[in-house]
Amino acid sequence: MPDKSNRASLLADASKRLEEALKHVTISEDAIARLQHPKTSLSVSIPVRMDDGKLKVFSGYRVRYDDTRGAGKGGVRYHPHVTLDEVQSLAFWMTFKCALLDLPFGGAKGGIIVNPKELSKAELERLSRGYIDAIADAVGIDIDILAPDVYTNATIMGWMMDQYSTIRRQLCRGVVTGKPLALGGSQGRDTATAMGAFTVIQTMLPKFKLIPSETTVAVQGFGNAGATIADLLAEAGYKVVAVSDSQGGIYAPQGLDITSVKKHKNQSREMKAVYCHDSVCSIVEHQVISNQELLALDVDVLIPAALENQITASNAADIKAKYIFEVANGPINSDADKILAAKGIYVFPDILVNAGGVTVSYFEWVQNRSGWYWTLAEVNQRLQDKMLIEAEKTWSISQDLTIDIRTAAYVHALNRLGTALDAKGTKSYFTSGV
Structure with a gap:
């Protein structure tokens, strides 16, 4: 994959995830060479x-x-x-x-x-x-x-x-x-990333016998995707106990009223645990915490939904959550992966969890080309079906090959990429004498 000599490079670190996946796929040297450079x-x-x-x-x-x-x-x-x-x-x-x-x-x-x-x-x-x-x-x-x-x-x-x-x-x-x-936009595009992540969470957590009402969740990043996934999980009965934005976060062990927190932040630009009734919002008991403190909370599910490299070798040992769903791109680096795996933490990777956004972008592209536009219900159903199918396939690969879920996701993607790249011709084809 990309040049490993640049150890500080985010791209070089990202490519490390493929080293393990390549052990479990049949892919030509030609395909690997093509994937080494943009x-x-x-x-x-x-x-x-x-x-x-x-x-x-x-x-x-x-x-x-x-x-x-x-x-x-x-x-x-x-x-x-x-x-x-x-x-x-x-x-x-x-x-x-x-x-x-x-x-x-x-x-x-x-x-x-x-x-x-x-x-x-x-x-x-x-x-x-x-x-x-x-x-x-x-x-x-x-x-x-x-x-x-x-x-x-x-x-x-x-x-x-x-x-x-x-x-x-x-x-x-x-x-x-x-x-x-x-x-020409599509219905559901603004919530697509969160809706896709929600489908993956709802598909995976029952495999571990987790019940929503007994499952605590912390969400780092309260932007569009983070706030929406927090809202969806709260509506589904999960106990969302902490959320944060770039300025810091709030933590309430009894659970947060996410709808009210969103409303208060939109009105005041401040992150506080509140309960709103109509236009009146009352502050409820909570702790003010940093983003790093949120990541280290003793919760069942942790959702990094901010930027890259939030969990690294320097803080991975502090993570207590048993399940991590990467809604952000690259929130965990490769060194942290090893530490989290040793702690028995399940990491569901970004290339699966946050793929709802690009999936509905694909739907929008199709609708633009055809001139036929779908209802919100149609978009959400198509998204749910797509995410469910690929989440289950990824899970099956992880179980069949006894590998972690991130590696399974890359194996699944590499199989498709390798087939397409090899269709253009490989060394074995051009040296076969045919």
Whole structure:
């Protein structure tokens, strides 16, 4: 896989997960060689005229890691700490995620180095349109399809689609997913990541005889995916005892009223344990904790739903949860995996758990191309069916081969990727004399 000499590289660390998986698949050297490098890595400069008249230049990236099984597919994140290595790693994960879910896509990702909270809405629009101006030749409905990610949303996706359509002089709805409904978006896309994760959780936990009302949950990351999964679990009867955002978290052993916490945060931008009745919210007893303290809570289920590298060798020994579901991309690094495995902790990997987002993005792409749009119930049912099938297949592989679930997920994806890559020809084919 990617060059192991760069030990500090997120991509090199991500590729370590495949070393074990490769022991359990029959895949050609040709296929392995092709997966060692991204197909394209584009770095761009985006000049933006700010509201005060000053010109500021932002750096952006778009990576298409592999498109053997179909057009590249992946989100665009706005974050001050975006790096090319990070974007390549995310595109790498997307390659395996799409294969795991048997979607006709390859893996891609994009990002801009920016703190979007420091920009006005007008500046944010100019930046988003400028990004498309810079990468327009590298994306397209059958080339590379964009979607929302960290600190990007439906409105930003709408700007990007509109700008690409302006450049091409034709309406190109399918080049971007996660758009507003009025611009060709799909029902259920805003909750897709959480809905997919919820299906995986509901599929897996009964295998361990866990009962929702007796199962405690902590969720790190209270953004769109984290808040929604917390809400879904609470509605299903799980006891969600802790949640956190970038500023810190709250913990209430008796359980949190997630609906009220969401309402209070949206109104006040503060994270507090509250109970709301109509417009009146009353603070209830809780502890204020840090993100690291949340990760170490003695709960049954831990859900990292924030950013990469939240659980590493430095804090993995502190983890007490028995089951971890990765809603974020890459929240656990490879060194931590070994420590968690030694502690008997089950880790359900990101390429399975958070694949609901790209799955409904696929549905949106299909609807855009056909002009036939589905109801919310249809989207959610199709998503549930897709996630259930691949979750069960991954579980069966882990049981049949006696391997951990992350390795099983990569084995499942590699089998599909290997078949597609080998269909283009291998060393054995070209040296067979046929």
